[in-house]
Amino acid sequence: MKSIMKDKLLLENTRTLHLLYVEDDVKLLESTKEIFEIFFNSVTTATNGEDGLTSYKDFYQAHNYYYDIVITDINMPKLNGLEMAEKMLKINAEQAIIITTAHNEMQYLSKAINLGVDGFIIKPIEAHKLKKVLFKSAQAITDRKFVISHVDMIEDLNVLLDTQNKELLAKNKELEKSFRMLDTMVKKEQVAHNQEEHSHENTPNNNQTTKYLEEQIQSLINDDLDELRELHSDIDLDIIATINNPALLSSSNILEELTDNFSRYASILSFYNFFDELSQSISLFSNTLKESPIPDDAMRIENVFMLLESFMYVLKKWQEDLASEDKSKINALDASIISDMQTITNMWTQEKEEEAPLEDLDDIFDF
Secondary structure (H helix, E strand, O other): OHHHHHHHHHHHHHOOOEEEEEOOOHHHHHHHHHHHHHHOOEEEEEOOHHHHHHHHHHHHHHHOOOOOEEEEEOOOOOOOHHHHHHHHHHHOOOOEEEEEEOHHHHHHHHHHHHHOOOEEEEOOOOHHHHHHHHHHHHHHHHHHHHHHHHHHHHHHHHHHHHHHHHHHHHHHHHHHHHHHHHHHHHHHHHHHHHHHHHHOOOOOOHHHHHHHHHHHHHHHHHHOHHHHHHHHHHHHHHHHHHHHOOOHHHHOOHHHHHHHHHHHHHHHHOOOHHHHHHHHHHHHHHHHHHHOOOOOOHHHHHHHHHHHHHHHHHHHHHHHHHHOOOHHHOOOOHHHHHHHHHHHHHHHHOOOOOOOOHHHHHHOOOO
16 A cells, blocks of 8 residues: 555656656666656657767757656766766756666766766666655656746746736826826815905905915915925926936936926916916926927937026025015016026927027026
């Protein structure tokens, strides 16, 4: 019963494997081959080391993988078993090789061990000893294939997960845009409602108008100023990156990121009626940069983004004025900001041979 169970275990490990058996004793080769064919998926034979090496190479050419196990005698014509094994291991360092040897060939064992063979079978070959050596080698091969298959599976899963993550990021981006649009609609309705309430007051006066303006300024500072600053920082990073490497405009989505951030900036300002003109101008500015062809002149791109960097300094000054809650400064820089955006837009969209007016380039540094 134990013998049958061991044979079943051996068969489980060997039934998918391919064997090359090299033996110059034809009678022994034929009788032993019959045993091997019970256990292995396929058995190829050769009667000398030279033919064995040829069969080894041919098998790889036909299947794109090597024999799982090579069993070889030592003393053979043309090329002995150790020489053949050495050449095979140079081709495939992981090749499993089992040596069959007679007692009078023990002097070869040290060389075989140094080569790294997987086992030895002493002649005359006894079935139980043969099965024991085969079981050990086949188990090691099966375990290695199991690990390799799982590594490949994990790599495939990682590729799949990476693809799914990119798809999720894209969907999240679209969802974020939808939420922003909804947020914009809600805030616009709230502003319109507040304006309607003020318009229906029986005794409107300057104090009420001032109070309403103060409330709106405070709302902007409390609810949106931090996001404006974050957008400003993100835009700055994109501008600096493009100045350092203008090729990014064509090789990445940096322009899309930059214009989306400007669009969001405009969207936030659109909540507040005292920034209507500025909001519309920034939105138009963003759309123009996004929809117009990227200039094919690297120098012009660099100049545009240098102007953008200066423009962002003006915009930062505008944010500081806003944070000060000084009503007299709220719209003080609007005209300058709008003018700067027009100058940048003109340079971005101009024909290659045109040049931006010198006075326009100077004006952008004024605030």
